[in-house]
Amino acid sequence: MIKKQIKTKKEDIVNYWFFEQMVDEGGLSVDAAEAHERCWRCGCEKRLERCHIIPESLGGKDEPSNFVLLCHRCHIENPNISDPEIMWDWIRAYRVSFYDTFWSILGAKEYEFIYNKSIENEIIDLGIDIDDKLKDFIEINIKELFKEISYHYGHPYLNTATCAGLYRMLIKRIAKEYGKKLPPLDYNRKRTFWGF
Ligand SMILES: [Zn+2]
Numbered sequence: 001m002i003k004k005q006i007k008t009k010k011e012d013i014v015n016y017w018f019f020e021q022m023v024d025e026g027g028l029s030v031d032a033a034e035a036h037e038r039c040w041r042c043g044c045e046k047r048l049e050r051c052h053i054i055p056e057s058l059g060g061k062d063e064p065s066n067f068v069l070l071c072h073r074c075h076i077e078n079p080n081i082s083d084p085e086i087m088w089d090w091i092r093a094y095r096v097s098f099y100d101t102f103w104s105i106l107g108a109k110e111y112e113f114i115y116n117k118s119i120e121n122e123i124i125d126l127g128i129d130i131d132d133k134l135k136d137f138i139e140i141n142i143k144e145l146f147k148e149i150s151y152h153y154g155h156p157y158l159n160t161a162t163c164a165g166l167y168r169m170l171i172k173r174i175a176k177e178y179g180k181k182l183p184p185l186d187y188n189r190k191r192t193f194w195g196f
Pocket of ligand 1: 039040041042043044070071072073074075
């Protein structure tokens, strides 16, 4: 199937949502002044793509009301679904107050998924106080650790697994610095679906 050329222009999409519909900016990562240059979901400053709210294959129309502007990475991950509210739920759920923190937050979630513990609880369970000394240690070491990770060729972002790995290396450094031992991982733990 040949992909149909989208006729709706990016500026029409910004105008529709930010000047005609007055979408609630409070719940978004961007405001009207930035909506043409920053991804509406993650807030990063990248080339933006027109993303269907209701996919064309499900009857979504080529008109401003059926698009949002997302970076390439968010565009790949967006919900392709016939209920238009889901897109906004998804965009709003990921709202960030500071640009460029978005993917590190996702990295922290990935950490929790892999290691079954939040980064904060990891530190607490080691019996380490979260104080200025620790914060300074983290700041210095995060910078150093950035020399030990790499970007996939052609990908401008660190992927979530790399972020999670970076945090793990940091936790190992913290444990060592404070003379603590990380507990062994339980690879046999059961994951539940729907919580049961
Ligand atoms: Zn994005």
